[in-house]
Amino acid sequence: MPSSLSLRAAVVSVLMFVAFVLVWHAGTRGGGAVQQMDPEYAKLMGATATQGKSAMPGPLDVSEKIWEHLNRPFYDNGPNDKGVGIQLAYSIARVLTGYLLAVAVAIPIGFLIGMSPLMSRALDPFIQVLKPISPLAWMPLALYTIKDSHLSSIFVIFICSLWPMLINTAFGVASVRREWLNVARTLEVGTLRRAFTIILPAAAPTILTGMRISIGIAWLVIVAAEMLVGGTGIGYFVWNEWNNLSINNVITAILVIGVVGMVLDLVLAKFTRLVTFPE
Amino acid sequence: MSHKFISIEGIARRFPAGGGGTTTVFEDLWLSMQRGEFTCMIGHSGCGKTTVLNILAGLDAPSAGTVIVDNEAIEGPSLDRAVIFQTHALLPWRTVMGNVAYAVASKWRKWSAARVRERAQKFIDLVGLSGAEGKRPAELSGGMKQRVGIARALSIEPKIMLMDEPFSALDALTRGTLQDEVRRICQETGQTVFMITHDVDEAIYLADRIVLMTNGPGAVIAEIVENPLPKQRARTDIHRHPLYYAVRNHIIDFLVARSKNFAREMRGRHDPRSVPVVRPGAIEPVPLDTNIRRLAGHAGH
Numbered sequence: 001m002p003s004s005l006s007l008r009a010a011v012v013s014v015l016m017f018v019a020f021v022l023v024w025h026a027g028t029r030g031g032g033a034v035q036q037m038d039p040e041y042a043k044l045m046g047a048t049a050t051q052g053k054s055a056m057p058g059p060l061d062v063s064e065k066i067w068e069h070l071n072r073p074f075y076d077n078g079p080n081d082k083g084v085g086i087q088l089a090y091s092i093a094r095v096l097t098g099y100l101l102a103v104a105v106a107i108p109i110g111f112l113i114g115m116s117p118l119m120s121r122a123l124d125p126f127i128q129v130l131k132p133i134s135p136l137a138w139m140p141l142a143l144y145t146i147k148d149s150h151l152s153s154i155f156v157i158f159i160c161s162l163w164p165m166l167i168n169t170a171f172g173v174a175s176v177r178r179e180w181l182n183v184a185r186t187l188e189v190g191t192l193r194r195a196f197t198i199i200l201p202a203a204a205p206t207i208l209t210g211m212r213i214s215i216g217i218a219w220l221v222i223v224a225a226e227m228l229v230g231g232t233g234i235g236y237f238v239w240n241e242w243n244n245l246s247i248n249n250v251i252t253a254i255l256v257i258g259v260v261g262m263v264l265d266l267v268l269a270k271f272t273r274l275v276t277f278p279e
Numbered sequence: 280m281s282h283k284f285i286s287i288e289g290i291a292r293r294f295p296a297g298g299g300g301t302t303t304v305f306e307d308l309w310l311s312m313q314r315g316e317f318t319c320m321i322g323h324s325g326c327g328k329t330t331v332l333n334i335l336a337g338l339d340a341p342s343a344g345t346v347i348v349d350n351e352a353i354e355g356p357s358l359d360r361a362v363i364f365q366t367h368a369l370l371p372w373r374t375v376m377g378n379v380a381y382a383v384a385s386k387w388r389k390w391s392a393a394r395v396r397e398r399a400q401k402f403i404d405l406v407g408l409s410g411a412e413g414k415r416p417a418e419l420s421g422g423m424k425q426r427v428g429i430a431r432a433l434s435i436e437p438k439i440m441l442m443d444e445p446f447s448a449l450d451a452l453t454r455g456t457l458q459d460e461v462r463r464i465c466q467e468t469g470q471t472v473f474m475i476t477h478d479v480d481e482a483i484y485l486a487d488r489i490v491l492m493t494n495g496p497g498a499v500i501a502e503i504v505e506n507p508l509p510k511q512r513a514r515t516d517i518h519r520h521p522l523y524y525a526v527r528n529h530i531i532d533f534l535v536a537r538s539k540n541f542a543r544e545m546r547g548r549h550d551p552r553s554v555p556v557v558r559p560g561a562i563e564p565v566p567l568d569t570n571i572r573r574l575a576g577h578a579g580h
Contacts, residue, residue: 179368182338185356187385187435197381201372277371278417 021059028058057248065248066255080240082232084256090232092260094150094225095218098157102214106162107207110169111195114203120170127166135160135221139228149229153222160221161214168210172203204275212268219261234260283311283347284471285335285439289551290344292330304330305498307551308344310490312439315469319482321530322492323538328475329443335473336362336441349438358386361432363442367424369416369431376412379403379431386435402434403427406460422453426460433464440465442474446481458484459514479530483523484514491533493541499551501541504530505558525560 030053037045047053057065073085113120135156142152176199184194226235234257241249287310296302304327312318320328333339335346337356345352348359361382369378379399384390390398403412406426416424425445432440445461446454462485465472476482482489489504507522517523537544 177368179364179366180370182336182356182362182364183368183370185338186336186358186360186362187382188356188358189385198370201370204372275372277415279371 024059028054028056030054055247057251061248062251065252069252069256079231082237084234084237084253087232087234087237088256088260091222091226091234094154094233095157095215095222095264098154099161099215099218101154102158102161102165103211105158106165106210106214107169110166110207110210111173111199113166113170114173115195115199120174127163131163131167135217136224136228139225143229149231153225153229153233156225157218157222161218164213164217165207165210168213169203169207172206172210173199175206176202201275205272208268208272208275212265212272215264215268216261219257219264223257284314284316284349285312285473286347287311287331287335288345288347290331290334290341290346292327292334292339293342303497304495308500309552309554310500310503312471312473312488314471317465317472317474317485317487318490319474319476319486319488320490320492321476321479321482321534322498323494323534324477326492326495326498326538328492332362332441332443332473332475335439336360338362358435359438361435361437361440363425363428363432363440363445365444365447367416367421367428369424369427371416374413374415375403375408375419375427376400378416378427379434382431383434399430399434402430405433405464406430420453421449422457425449425457429457429461429464433468433470437470439471439473442472444475444477447477454478454481455514461485479527479534482530483508483526484512484517489526489530491530491538493538497542499541499549500554501533501537501549503554503556505556507558507560522560529557529559 030051034052035049037050042050046055048055069084073083075081075083076086109123113123138156138159139152142155143149146152146155180198180202181194184198189197222233223235223238226233227239230236230239234253238250238253238257241247241253287308290308291306292304293301293306294304308331320331322328330339334341335348335353337353337360340355347353353360370381373381376396376399379402380395383395383398387395387398400412403409406429408423408426408430411419411423416427419427425448428445446457449457458481461472464470465485472485474482474485483506487506489506491501491504492498493501504526507526508517508520512520541549
């Protein structure tokens with residue numbers, strides 16, 4: 001009974017969430033040691049010292065903060081005070097630009113590798129060496145050559161999204177069922193038409209799986225890249241709020257990053273289902 | 280000798296084997312077929328039947344020899360030779376209509392979409408799949424899938440249809456119905472067919488000539504059995520025909536015993552270029568001079 005199973009799973013999820021929030025609340029309720037101090041001095045000290053309040057925000061503080069952000073996602077009070085919506089928009093725009101560039105490069109090259117054993121062997125050493133490089137290791141080189149932090153972060157996204165798509169496309173193209181290719185051969189289908197009408201649809205699920213892995217990695221990397229280059233973006237927002245010692249905002253940003261990553265993954269999963277046909 | 284529509288001339292197929300040697304699937308294989316003829320090839324697994332079919336299709340190249348179809352040596356696959364694959368090989372992302380239309384559009388590249396659909400529809404109707412045009416292969420039963428495969432092959436008006444055990448994956452009932460359909464369609468259209476099968480009854484029902492192949496490696500065509508049953512035969516009462524068991528027993532005897540020991544039995548007397556043609560159940564031709572002597576003997580009394 002799948003409906004009852006998902007219902008029970010939902011109940012367990014809610015219970016776990018409630019338990020987590022309660023533990024969190026209890027842990028940050030405060031009640032730490034309060035020092036006796038001069039009232040004048042107490043004014044200079046934070047609530048942690050004067051009232052024994054925990055430095056870690058509790059669930060109520062965070063939900064209040066999230067509510068505040070949801071109400072005003074797009075305000076812009078200058079370089080260091082922008083709404084979380086604006087920061088997210090910057091990050092998503094960077095991710096999508098770098099990612100789509102990577103799609104445009106990885107899929108044709110993946111096709112080439114998958115269709116030509118010669119190119120497969122010739123390009124293999126380059127791919128093997130370039131693939132394990134942390135995308136952030138490219139950052140100094142990108143900054144030096146491109147001389148623009150915004151474009152450099154796009155480049156880093158490009159380079160990190162490239163490999164999973166390239167490898168999956170090559171694999172998908174190379175492992176198209178022999179009999180489908182034979183159908184095309186007996187029908188005297190030309191190379192280009194074969195690529196679009198047989199190989200592409202046959203390899204599409206594998207290619208989309210690569211694209212799904214890539215978007216996940218790109219979203220992981222953008223936070224780190226923006227922490228490095230600064231200026232705008234959700235990664236910069238996290239770092240900036242850390243510098244402001246606003247743990248509340250940091251936690252909010254972490255949650256937002258998680259939700260956006262999940263949405264990106266769901267979109268790609270949906271596309272994958274659209275091109276997957278059972279036999 | 281009648282005109283050879285398809286002529287397999289001395290083909291061989293060898294594969295590199297482990298340790299630098301070669302495995303010879305078959306060597307110096309000769310076979311010809313006439314236009315409109317239904318030929319079945321029977322033999323045990325591994326005798327190279329599928330290799331022969333793939334070479335005819337152009338999907339595989341012979342290591343030696345040539346195949347001539349309609350006076351032209353074949354070079355690679357062609358729209359003239361349609362293949363019905365054992366595993367039906369339908370494109371799962373296309374509907375029934377899409378699969379058949381893909382073949383039609385490949386043959387007549389300049390046709391409008393409407394014209395392509397119209398022709399595809401005609402062949403979908405021919406194989407009895409009207410109403411299932413919009414379904415994808417995953418929604419079809421095994422028999423229906425193979426019908427789509429047949430419609431796809433027929434729709435391009437091939438000179439020859441090559442079938443690689445097309446019904447082996449189907450249950451007995453579906454297989455029977457499809458055999459009827461294939462026989463009906465081939466008789467109506469005068470289609471030349473080369474089919475590989477494991478099923479003796481299927482071969483007797485469908486084929487005009489049955490090619491018997493010995494066990495591989497190094498397989499040879501041992502005999503060609505001419506089907507003595509009348510052209511107008513029905514699957515339901517074919518087994519009551521007086522010659523039915525003569526043919527059947529002949530083929531089964533071959534498969535059970537002779538296919539293994541053929542080479543030893545012949546001891547080099549086998550000529551691959553003129554394979555004996557047998558017609559089981561027919562009165563054995565007796566050399567003329569014995570008859571005369573016998574007659575003379577009678578007269579002497």
